[in-house]
Amino acid sequence: MSNLGTLFERTAAGGGRGRRIATRAFTLELDRLADCGCLGEGLARLDSRCVLLAVGDMAKAAAALIELDGVTRRIVLCPPGADAQLLIALARAAEADALVYDGDAPSPEIDVAIRVACRLPLAPLAAPRAARFVTEWAMPTSGTSGPPKLVAHTLATLTAAFRPATGERWATFYDVRRYGGLQILLRSLLGAESLTLTDPNEGVDAFLGRIGQARATHISGTPSHWRKVLMSGGAHRIAPQRVRLSGEIADDAVLAALRALYPDAHVEHAYASTEAGVAFVVSDGRAGFPASLLREDGEVALRVVDDVLRVRSNRAALRYLGAGAPALEDSDGFVDTGDVVARNGDRCLFVGRRGGVINVGGAKVHPEEVEAALNAHRAVRASRVFARRNPITGALVAAEVVLSEGVAADEATKRDILAACRAALPAYKAPSFLNFVAELPMTDGGKLVRHG
Amino acid sequence: MKHIPQREMTRFMSTRLTILAAIREVATEQAKTLAPLADDLPLMETGLDSLCFAILVARLEEALGADPFTSAGDGRLPSTIGELIAFYENALV
Structure with a gap:
């Protein structure tokens, strides 16, 4: 055994x-x-x-x-x-x-x-x-x-998703007690040369310094973690060969910014969840994943049911614990991920979480798709979108934005960002409110904190 | 004729101007063509849609410190520009 x-x-x-x-x-x-x-x-x-x-x-x-x-x-x-x-x-x-x-x-x-x-x-x-x-x-x-x-x-x-790998030097922003970090810990124990892990009270710059000293080749974190790196003065302390994002939607803006920052690195994003396990890695540098992955004959089978991605593989968890717990898999052995996807030609894009929609007068808005539009603006480094109650439409879309370095936090910048959103999104999805903030709250797992 | 003190007069005028300015601002942002804003113009014919009104009400709450749509006592809602302005003026008294 x-x-x-x-x-x-x-x-x-x-x-x-x-x-x-x-x-x-x-x-x-x-x-x-x-x-x-x-x-x-x-x-x-x-x-x-x-x-x-x-x-x-x-x-x-x-x-x-x-x-x-x-x-x-x-x-x-x-x-x-x-x-x-x-x-x-x-x-x-x-x-x-x-x-x-x-x-x-x-x-x-x-x-x-x-x-x-x-x-x-x-x-x-x-x-x-x-x-x-x-x-x-x-x-x-x-x-x-x-x-x-x-x-x-x-x-x-x-x-189950591991392939033999030796000589890699890993670092991660994740905690190894959560699924994403545990994957990296196990990979490291079963092959890698070293693994550099963060400390809860350690600032980003200090951690980047330790990663640099360890000469880490493979570095992983959520898009929120990586946006912190992009905003940090210590970004050049590391020289990764491989930059990996997972745990949240990786949009084109963060992928492009990381490619520009680390031109010698391979920037990829992985899709995994605690329940469904590691499903796939996207290496072409673009947001979303090729629609060709939606097939059911491989080691990992993917299908979309009611716009939500379902995954079947030998990497999925066995079950939920506890008496009366719901079944983890559907009758075909697929795990419902709760992640809403939209197909655009030969590409599938992650739109948001099924439960996280903002209802604007009956129209559904996923915070993540608005954040992607905001993040595409060069003045925006990171953003968070949430519902604001409204007596006419029930809710309106509101946003908090962390500006890129050197951008003035003034009305002109705000107007410019909002105009770009209105050009990119249907009117009801564009933020009606925008505030500039110094930073955005993150969960212990490295994901953006969402309002309830 | 009811006498209105100058101080309140100014505030009423400023409420009116704030509302009209906010309507124009929202219309510009949302690329809507506004009808001439007369007091008897029905709200449905202003050229604003419900999203515009939602944004307008939220902006006015910030500007005037009141949201009569949420706090409206008798449940009667305005249907013209003039009523909309009065709606806010009453809420601010």
Whole structure:
């Protein structure tokens, strides 16, 4: 049976020396992970348990995952900074009976049978690894409100999209406890030379400095992360060969800006979701994806039902956790992504989320399509579109804009941006209100915060 | 004839001018051709569509600090330019 520990040892044996995962606080020497760990004698007590993994530093999480996979029945990847209330809700949703907590922080006040501290630096394993389970990896979906909704993956579904790759030096803005970041962590453990990870309290410039020092070749983040890089003075500290965007819609403006900033890099965007897994990577530098991907005979099958993309592949999660949870897949085995797409000739474009529409007098407006129009203006670096209540039409489209460097935040700029939107969009989709802001709020997952 | 103090007169005039200016501004932005704005002109014949009115009402809320369409007490809504102006003037009293 393959578990992360054995897979890792196999690639470690073939890989070179000096492979590492680095956060600001810790560097994990991957050579040492074969016979060292971060859970000490506590690992034996976690045998066959359902474990909440709630540690701060991502290097600790990485080391703990190698130890836990195959030993525990289920690992619950708790989001960074989860408070006791969220941990209790996650424990309930996942029926967790054990907790791995950060040995450098107070143990959270939650009611579980077993608690084990996770500490770095690595210490020799108390006993050889004895893996016997196909461990379920449970993680919350990216929905924000209400009680957490967990999906279950296994190492097989999480790594199904991988192709062998060595010598790559990765860096990511993601947190490795969410699906996108976990993909990169697992890729790194199973082949890459190094992985540079961010720290929650680290500024963009400082992180870019560390990425540059690590000479990262492959760098991934959301379009929101990358817009921050574009606005940062530290953008030239990195020299990527490959720039990857995922997690949000990558519009032509951000793709073009990144190509201009990193002319030697290959800029690509990937489509994946926690539930559906990695579906495809688009490498032609344009927003959306070729309509030729809408086929059902390959490893990843795609279809559009009622304008919403559905995905079927061996990379999808197994199911939602919890009694009475809805089915993850439809009767044909497809996962409904909730992402609305529109076809334009031989191209499919992402329009927005099914639930996120603004209703302007009965006409539907996806915030994302308006943001794409705003972002196409050279004065605009980033934007956020939301509904503003209105007694005549129910709602109007309002926008907040972060201006490009050196652009005057005056009425002339505002008029120019709005005129461009009205030229590009039907009248009801063009923003009726526009404010300039210094920055836009981002979720912990690196996505733009949307109004409810 | 009811005597209106000069101060209120000025405010009424300014409300009228603010509304007429906002109507012209929205029409220009939305590329609509406006009919001459007389007090007895029905709103439906101004050349503005419902999106324009929605934007107008939101702009006037910012400019005048009132949205009588949301707070209207008796549910009677204006149907001409003159009524629209009175609607706001009453809301501001």
